[in-house]
Amino acid sequence: MAIHELFPYLCVDNAAAAVDFYCHVFEVKEIFRLTEPSGRIGHVELDFHNGAILMISDEFAEFNIRSPKALGGSAVTLHLHVDDADALVARAVAAGATLDMAPQDQFYGERSGVFRDPFGHRWNVGHNIEKVTPEEMQRRYTAMFDTPGGGSCSS
Structure with a gap:
């Protein structure tokens, strides 16, 4: 298939x-x-x-x-790669979206932010800031949980 x-x-x-x-x-x-x-x-x-x-x-x-509003939320996140995550997230919020996470540099080599559109759908918008191998990504991910307050998505 x-x-x-x-x-x-x-x-x-x-x-x-x-x-x-x-x-x-x-x-x-x-x-x-x-x-x-x-x-x-x-x-x-x-x-x-x-x-x-x-x-x-x-x-x-x-x-x-049914829409996310009718269901009480959505379990899906749409991940969108763009040229400038900061600008797109700001435009979305100015147009009525709710900011879930301001854009920040992430452990996986992307700068990204998260918002919910006025219709209940969650968007993660990012752009690449560095190339990260899967091994380095895993190392950084594991390190987040080894630090006090770990588990956040920022690097």
Whole structure:
């Protein structure tokens, strides 16, 4: 079996507002949308460049398709690599996202920050600051737990 692509498909409680937020914050373009006569959005695709597509829909409780708000949170984090994590996280927060972790240098060679968008989805946004081998990454990870207060994600 060959897997050709993987597309995250987010359910939100207001797809039209989510599309506006994502297009503004991530500077992406809407490809197309399918809207019911009632106005409920069944499907939207956003072009995140380089072949990355994000799909979005409104809630469909009758099919058990519910947003993080309806479920009381989300267990999924979307990890996005960008040119400038600080700028994107700041833009997201200015647009209404909740800051979970300000951008900081991480043990795995990335500067990243975390926010929750207004629709309940969690985003980890980062950019590379150094190349780290898997062995060095493990060493740094282990060292975090050997220090008082260890276990944080900063280096």
